[in-house]
Amino acid sequence: MADPADTEVNEEIGFKPLYAQVRERLMRRLVSGEWMPGMLLPSEIELARQLSVSQGTVRKALDSMTADNLVIRRQGRGTYVAEPEESRILFQFFRLTPDNGAASFPDSRVVSTGHAKPTHTEIENLRLAEGEQVFRIERIRMLSDQPILIETITLPASRFPDFDHLTIIPNNLYRLYSERWGITIGSAEERLKAIAASSRDAKRLGCNEGEALLLISRVAKDLEERPVELRWSRCISRDIHYAVNLR
Template identity: 85%
Template sequence: MEKKNEGASPADPTTPEAIGYKPLYAQVRDRLMRRLVEGEWLPGMLLPSEIELARQLNVSQGTVRKALDSMTADNLLMRRQGRGTYVAEPEESRILFQFFRLSPDQGTPSFPDSRVLSTGHAKPTPTETEALRLEKGDRVFRIERIRSLSDQPILIETITLPARRFPDFDHLTIIPNNLYRLYSERWGITIASAEERLKAIAASARDAAKLGCDTGEPLLLISRVARDLENRPVELRWSRCITREIHYAVNLR
């Protein structure tokens, strides 16, 4: 059983690094998470050693290791053999398997290309207001893009962002394929988790024209709310997907 108190003296509970009365490794994780949220630790940064973190928090090295292991399992940190622990970057290989669940029926999964169809500010719909927890008077920024695998369109996305959290988004001359990396590098917003819902729909005439399918053809609608490190919703994404040669894959453990 993990001990509540470690080290020569307990941390002062009035200090920023104080450890409270939760399970100790969970409290250490909470403190380390604050460093991510507040931008003290940035993507790609090398963390202090376990020994140094244990000294800072007045806990054992084993407790720190357990907290770091938990954060690594959640893809927030990366272990590099012989080099240390780093803040994870939202690189395409990680996002491919963590946040993109569409795979070809045959062949190796790959990250799709994107082409932006339209962008702009707008008044939020009731659905967007609820999903993103917007306040009265808030505006949103919408992106519509088509995504392809091997030059074959597979889905259309409508992405909605709270404008106050992404100032100057409309000033970008190029919107990159990897939006989650953009959120992290430009606005310091790390996507830590997402909730998705799946539903079968019929292709509208507009979507059918863009995807090269028949109006009324069955599509898979994926609605996603992506959340930051503090579990606040930061993106609502609607994807309408052709599933002739692809499928939605998830591992249940």
């Protein structure tokens, strides 16, 4: 039987199922920084009391957030805000798997960093304002010490002030975004295309110039669906593949 509370309408949010309205209200707490990564959330009963809805409606909203890897339920301990270092979050955004082995997360080595004037593609994908600069990172990523891809990461400089002051750029950038600038990556759009290795990429990846590479372009977005990162990954595909589960 449907929860009677699900027929309620909150005019502030709009005409949506009540659990979706509750999800949006909970999401605001993530966006505002009221709920930080790793934080234990109030109980379903307490949230229901705060929001004046049924416990079942809160549970349905949290189920939706769990499915999107925004919160994590731990049996007997409660519901927590997902941390970017959690393996499930890492592999939500890293889909390359060795042909003959289990999935593992790659190490990285930074090649170069610096501010730059954005290209037209960067302006379009990151929705940059006129005159806004970007910060670019180029790094090589490795599995078992073997280079598998080289990636160029572009960030809006206005959203990541003092990035160039970092003495060490960690492997897990999404955790860095969250902890230092309060920016949580909630979703990403990717496109895949086959390209030939340039002489520059071939030298850094240890492959032949002209060898087939997989180009993955990604626009990562925050919890408010604003683009915050443009990433181009050129991947050697001879021993790895791109894996995704369709449900």
